[in-house]
Amino acid sequence: MAASPPPEPADARIRILIAAARLVASGGGDAATTRAIAAAAGVQAPTIYRLFGDKNGLLAAVAEQVMADFVANKIPRDSDRDPIIDLRLGWDDYVAFGLANPAVFTMITVGAVGGMSSAAAAGLAVLRARVNRVARIGRLRVSEGQAADLIHAGGTGAVLALLAKPADARGDLAIQMREAVMAAILDGNSATTHTTATMATGLRARLEDMPVLSPGERHLIKELLERLSRASG
Numbered sequence: 001m002a003a004s005p006p007p008e009p010a011d012a013r014i015r016i017l018i019a020a021a022r023l024v025a026s027g028g029g030d031a032a033t034t035r036a037i038a039a040a041a042g043v044q045a046p047t048i049y050r051l052f053g054d055k056n057g058l059l060a061a062v063a064e065q066v067m068a069d070f071v072a073n074k075i076p077r078d079s080d081r082d083p084i085i086d087l088r089l090g091w092d093d094y095v096a097f098g099l100a101n102p103a104v105f106t107m108i109t110v111g112a113v114g115g116m117s118s119a120a121a122a123g124l125a126v127l128r129a130r131v132n133r134v135a136r137i138g139r140l141r142v143s144e145g146q147a148a149d150l151i152h153a154g155g156t157g158a159v160l161a162l163l164a165k166p167a168d169a170r171g172d173l174a175i176q177m178r179e180a181v182m183a184a185i186l187d188g189n190s191a192t193t194h195t196t197a198t199m200a201t202g203l204r205a206r207l208e209d210m211p212v213l214s215p216g217e218r219h220l221i222k223e224l225l226e227r228l229s230r231a232s233g
Helices: 012-027 034-041 044-051 055-072 083-098 103-110 119-136 144-163 172-183 194-205 215-232
Strands: none
Touching: 012 034, 012 044, 012 055, 012 194, 034 044, 034 172, 044 055, 055 103, 083 103, 083 119, 083 144, 083 172, 103 144, 119 144, 144 172
């Protein structure tokens, strides 16, 4: 009776992910063949299938890991810093990540139609928290949901447009797009001069801080304020 093969080392999954991420970074998804990954990780090809199902499953895991590292290692922002500055810095971080990780960024965005990875969802949660801080100072002219959607769509579109251009032909497109989106979501008045939209959005952002309201009352007021912010914006 033939002896069974020795068990794979406990860190096989980690080594495979690292090897695949390096191959994707250097040559894109096409360079990360099962044979190349197995050789770089020092494992047999069946191990990859056992741990990840197939190549697509492995590439999805790589994209998830790279995005998770980005979200986890984002530079903490000073809570006392101007929330609008933080919003712009968040945009710049996102664009820089996309340009530094083109293959992974494309897999996360273009390849994620109809779904969202947990890492991408965590990144979106960071964006929504930043948008909420801007709403709390009364500077949003649209609802928080609209603002987050516009920033996410604009940032993703900007990165994909830049990746389609040679590096020396990208110019300041990302900055122009950032400022166009900011102009669409931010109230141009000072923080002491509010419009109906900014007041509605600001109050909606602070409803959770008002324990005097019941959950039902809070839900109803949120809906009314959402309608006001959309109509006024």
